[in-house]
Amino acid sequence: MNIRILCVGRLKERFYEEAVSEFLKRLSRYASVELIEVADEKAPERLSDAQRAQVTLEEGRRLLAKVEKNDFAVALDLKGKELSSPALASSMQAWMNEGKASFVFLAGGSLGLSAEVLSRADYLLSFGKMTFSHQVFRVMLLEQLYRAFKIMHNEPYHK
Numbered sequence: 001m002n003i004r005i006l007c008v009g010r011l012k013e014r015f016y017e018e019a020v021s022e023f024l025k026r027l028s029r030y031a032s033v034e035l036i037e038v039a040d041e042k043a044p045e046r047l048s049d050a051q052r053a054q055v056t057l058e059e060g061r062r063l064l065a066k067v068e069k070n071d072f073a074v075a076l077d078l079k080g081k082e083l084s085s086p087a088l089a090s091s092m093q094a095w096m097n098e099g100k101a102s103f104v105f106l107a108g109g110s111l112g113l114s115a116e117v118l119s120r121a122d123y124l125l126s127f128g129k130m131t132f133s134h135q136v137f138r139v140m141l142l143e144q145l146y147r148a149f150k151i152m153h154n155e156p157y158h159k
Contacts, residue, residue: 002032003032003034004102007036009109019139036066056113064116081123088125089148092148
């Protein structure tokens with residue numbers, strides 16, 4: 001099983017880097033997991049709709065350049081389906097049972113994902129209606145993937 005997490009932007013604080021490293025280490029027991037960062041677009045605070053679309057388009061192209069033809073692509077988007085941790089584990093197990101062996105999770109920049117990225121996705125996943133910083137969200141995603149593998153392997157993990 002191969003998992004790539006494609007993110008727009010870079011981690012800035014060391015403690016987030018340490019948390020990400022810890023979960024990557026824990027996940028390595030179950031799968032080959034790689035976190036890949038692509039550059040975010042520099043943009044002023046206030047953007048027109050056209051400028052917003054241009055930013056997400058450019059960031060989206062960078063993400064899509066890293067997606068392989070056979071990847072099962074999961075886009076992280078507010079309009080996606082909200083799952084419990086056991087439901088995420090169950091979904092991942094079902095995808096693997098269908099022969100999916102390479103997963104890519106796509107996390108956009110502060111303006112979200114482009115329509116192009118969303119149309120490439122095989123599944124849209126939401127972590128709820130709350131807004132999280134991209135740094136916190138990466139840690140949350142890795143923790144939930146780790147939890148999913150623990151659930152799939154019937155191993156204890158704190159509740």
